Amino acid sequence: xxxxxxxxxxxxxxxxxxxxxxxxxxxxxxxxxxxxxxxxxxxxxxxxxxxxxxxxxxxxxxxxxxxxxxxxxxxxxxxxxxxxxxxxxxxxxxxxxxxxxxxxxxxxxxxxxxxxxxxxxxxxxxxxxxxxxxxxxxxxxxxxxxxxxxxxxxxxxxxxxxxxxxxxxxxxxxxxxxxxxxxxxxxxxxxxxxxxxxxxxxxxxxxxxxxxxxxxxxxxxxxxxxxxxxxxxxxxxxxxxxxxxxxxxxxxxxxxxxxxxxxxxxxxxxxxxxxxxxxxxxxxxxxxxxxxxxxxxxxxxxxxxxxxxxxxxxxxxxxxxxxxxxxxxxxxxxxxxxxxxxx
Amino acid sequence: xxxxxxxxxxxxxxxxxxxxxxxxxxxxxxxxxxxxxxxxxxxxxxxxxxxxxxxxxxxxxxxxxxxxxxxxxxxxxxxxxxxxxxxxxxxxxxxxxxxxxxxxxxxxxxxxxxxxxxxxxxxxxxxxxxxxxxxxxxxxxxxxxxxxxxxxxxxxxxxxxxxxxxxxxxxxxxxxxxxxxxxxxxxxxxxxx
Numbered sequence: 052x053x054x055x056x057x058x059x060x061x062x063x064x065x066x067x068x069x070x071x072x073x074x075x076x077x078x079x080x081x082x083x084x085x086x087x088x089x090x091x092x093x094x095x096x097x098x099x100x101x102x103x104x105x106x107x108x109x110x111x112x113x114x115x116x117x118x119x120x121x122x123x124x125x126x127x128x129x130x131x132x133x134x135x136x137x138x139x140x141x142x143x144x145x146x147x148x149x150x151x152x153x154x155x156x157x158x159x160x161x162x163x164x165x166x167x168x169x170x171x172x173x174x175x176x177x178x179x180x181x182x183x184x185x186x187x188x189x190x191x192x193x194x195x196x197x198x199x200x201x202x203x204x205x206x207x208x209x210x211x212x213x214x215x216x217x218x219x220x221x222x223x224x225x226x227x228x229x230x231x232x233x234x235x236x237x238x239x240x241x242x243x244x245x246x247x248x249x250x251x252x253x254x255x256x257x258x259x260x261x262x263x264x265x266x267x268x269x270x271x272x273x274x275x276x277x278x279x280x281x282x283x284x285x286x287x288x289x290x291x292x293x294x295x296x297x298x299x300x301x302x303x304x305x306x307x308x309x310x311x312x313x314x315x316x317x318x319x320x321x322x323x324x325x326x327x328x329x330x331x332x333x334x335x336x337x338x339x340x341x342x343x344x345x346x347x348x349x350x351x352x353x354x355x356x357x358x359x360x361x362x363x364x365x366x367x368x369x370x371x372x373x374x375x376x377x378x379x380x381x382x383x384x385x386x387x388x389x390x391x392x393x394x
Numbered sequence: 395x396x397x398x399x400x401x402x403x404x405x406x407x408x409x410x411x412x413x414x415x416x417x418x419x420x421x422x423x424x425x426x427x428x429x430x431x432x433x434x435x436x437x438x439x440x441x442x443x444x445x446x447x448x449x450x451x452x453x454x455x456x457x458x459x460x461x462x463x464x465x466x467x468x469x470x471x472x473x474x475x476x477x478x479x480x481x482x483x484x485x486x487x488x489x490x491x492x493x494x495x496x497x498x499x500x501x502x503x504x505x506x507x508x509x510x511x512x513x514x515x516x517x518x519x520x521x522x523x524x525x526x527x528x529x530x531x532x533x534x535x536x537x538x539x540x541x542x543x544x545x546x547x548x549x550x551x552x553x554x555x556x557x558x559x560x561x562x563x564x565x566x567x568x569x570x571x572x573x574x575x576x577x578x579x580x581x582x583x584x585x586x587x
Contacts, residue, residue: 063539063564064546073543099521099572100540106522107433107541117428120446124424124453128417170462327550327557351547351557 062096072100169201171340176384177214179340182206188227188315193218194339196231196363197238200315202257211341211384225257227315230269231363241276245294245301248272254286255311265291265311273301321359321367328353328375332388339364342385349392350375405469413460424453427473433541435477437533439487440526448480470542475552478534491530524574532567539564 062068071083087093168185183189183201191199194212201207205224212218218230218238230238230249240247242258252269256262264273266286273292274283284292284303291306306312321338323331329350336343341364355374359367368379368386377390405426411419428449435445452473456463466472482488525533531553538544538552550560 059568060561060565063568064561066543066545069540069543099568099575102517102521103525103536103540103571106518106525107537116432116442116446117425120428120450120453121421121424123450124457127450127454128457325556325558327547329547347547354556354558 059096069100072097073104168203173340176342177210178208179211180206180208183224190315192338193220193231194341194364195233195236196366198229200227200229202226211339214381214384222256223258225255225259227253227255227313229253229314243294244276244296246274246276248274253314257311261296262294263291263311265306265308267312267314275301321357323358324356325354326356327351328355328371331355331357331359331371335364335367343388344385345388345390346392350388350390353390353393402468402470406465409466409469412456413463413465415460420453420457423469423473427470430470430542431473431477434474434534434537435481437525437537438478438481438491438530439484440490440530441487444481444484444487448477448484452477452480468548471544471548471552474538474542474544478552493529521575524571527574528567528570531563532570535560535563536567536571 067079068083071077071079075083087097168183168187169189169191170180170182170184171191172180172182174180181189181191181201183203183205186203188200188202191201191207191209193199193209195218197218199207199220202225205222205226207220207222207226209220216236218233218236220238220240222240222242228238228240228249230252238249240249240256242256243262245262245264247254247256247264249269249271252266252271254264254266254269254271256264264271264286266288268288271286272283273286273294275294282301284301286292286303289306289312290303291311292301292303294301321331321334327350329345329347332343332345332350335341353375355371357370357374359370362370368388371377372379372388372390375390377388379386379388381387405423408419408422408426412423431449432445435448436442439445439448456476482491525536528536534553535549538549539546544552546557546560546564549564550557553560553563555563
């Protein structure tokens with residue numbers, strides 16, 4: 052066998068070759084035939100691959116098995132999901148977790164991605180809804196670097212913030228906000244009847260029978276949504292305001308429940324060690340629910356080692372582009388990354 | 395691809411219909427992928443009942459969890475990866491899988507295989523046996539690359555390894571396989587000149 056390692060590796064990576072071996076016909080048939088004839092050991096390689104294919108193909112009893120398993124699947128399709136069954140629960144959770152973790156790859160940025168109980172779905176080009184159906188708090192990452200940790204049974208509507216002047220989110224339920232500073236674009240949280248306006252700070256909003264806004268750092272302004280120019284309460288760290296829906300009153304006090312100010316433990320670090328840059332870009336697209344377009348074939352061989360923490364998406368993209376010698380731009384809510392590719 | 399009755403676009407439309415609750419589309423997905431999934435699963439676990447159970451659970455969960463599913467870029471890639479994930483949750487399967495040791499011949503299995511494969515041609519049988527002897531991860535990479543015709547990128551994605559590791563693993567598998575075949579099958583003269 053006179054194959055050099057490089058030659059063998061190149062051949063094993065050649066999709067056209069694999070396709071032709073499986074189906075020796077079509078446009079490239081003549082080309083491969085003459086290629087085979089150039090060296091005797093090429094024929095051996097073709098035969099080996101063809102045997103592997105044929106050997107794997109013929110799975111004895113596979114047809115009966117297919118019917119048998121289908122019967123079993125069908126019999127379970129209509130049974131209700133049993134509650135309190137740990138086995139069921141764990142198994143279902145496994146599939147959902149897959150969608151989030153390894154499945155970042157396959158979760159298409161055009162639709163709903165599930166992240167261990169956190170459901171992100173997209174409406175139109177830019178609107179995103181996040182809902183925490185899990186049992187633990189889940190963190191939503193906004194492209195400006197803001198982190199919002201949603202408590203269970205809470206949901207958040209927001210835009211990808213790639214374009215436009217306002218940063219506005221709509222909360223129902225409870226969340227802890229760590230808003231990235233941006234004096235040019237105030238950050239507005241709408242919850243029930245009130246709106247909380249911030250410039251860059253951390254605070255919690257909790258909406259149940261009443262609405263509580265508790266500030267940990269920075270400064271926020273709380274007002275009723277309906278009346279513009281109406282009473283606006285300024286909150287400083289360790290202050291809270293409680294909106295009583297029935298009495299329609301806003302009461303400012305010191306934060307009574309210290310747990311309201313506990314920062315959730317979040318790990319925003321995306322760490323890659325010699326990973327294809329395509330994987331990094333896909334992870335970012337899934338993390339921020341944005342559409343990132345690039346030439347997959349060109350970038351698949353670009354390996355990067357990078358650790359991305361609390362920067363905004365723009366900063367993360369700039370870091371990546373520096374590493375790659377690439378550029379990016381945003382058009383109509385789609386991020387285009389242009390690069391030379393690697394060998 | 396020849397082993398898959400569905401083209402990628404038929405796959406995509408079946409996936410979309412299935413997500414909306416269409417049973418026929420769900421069965422089309424099942425029928426289109428079951429043989430490929432089974433062949434792949436057997437490379438990871440080698441125990442038929444384990445693979446059957448995993449596939450059964452996978453499809454039941456897909457159906458019940460369909461409302462939460464996303465569009466996928468490759469239905470086949472998604473199903474392969476999901477099955478792999480499911481199988482590797484089983485401790486016994488995981489231990490074998492990560493041991494990276496060549497397979498020991500399992501007498502019971504050999505007997506069953508001989509019975510089941512009597513009608514197979516000698517060549518296929520021999521190549522199959524040689525593949526059976528490879529460490530599980532090498533079996534897996536061979537299955538993905540040659541049977542499922544996955545690109546190297548897809549292999550890396552499904553196996554959760556980086557691109558270069560996928561290439562290295564495939565290379566090792568082929569070298570090892572040729573070694574086995576060379577040692578055992580010198581009669582297969584067409585393979586080796």
